[in-house]
Amino acid sequence: QQQVKQSPQSLIVQKGGISIINCAYENTAFDYFPWYQQFPGKGPALLIAIRPDVSEKKEGRFTISFNKSAKQFSLHIMDSQPGDSATYFCAASRGRNSGYSTLTFGKGTMLLVSP
């Protein structure tokens, strides 16, 4: 019930291309879906997040698409740059009104953007 499944494990994209990372969840009570970016030797940092009342959220080159009926959400990185090379984690949690749960992370996707 708490699991978040992330794919692919790794991804190589050419500079300027689109990177797509997918996540699926099981618990329909989840109501917060963030993506975190982690560089080697650093802690993860929040990139973008979405709540289930919208189907898409865009911030700069980063877009979350959310499909509530399929229980899936994805991260799209447009015009991928070498500086985007990092590990990306999707996550999900429930707020207090939904029966609180701490953030549960997917297993991560290592993205390499080739120059």
Added chain:
Amino acid sequence: GEEVAQTPKHLVRGEGQKAKLYCAPIKGHSYVFWYQQVLKNEFKFLISFQNENVFDETGMPKERFSAKCLPNSPCSLEIQATKLEDSAVYFCASSQGEDPGELFFGEGSRLTVL
């Protein structure tokens, strides 16, 4: 401070020894979270605090792990009698509230158990 400060950055312990890690949350943040990241990147939630009170300890292996957040002191995570499988990076994060929101992570403490 403006960032989550974790110490030490690296810690090496022999199997069976004690390990203690520290975390200073961002000033004004009342929630502290501990996560364990093992070699394959997977994050495992351990415990969270609301100020000095345990908020959620569902992930905590209680036999050897303990944690505290005391007033005017860094939070701590202690592992008694470390085992090889405790080797991991331990991340502390803080947030302003417990409801889903941005977690601010420290840079982690790498524990190596030999």
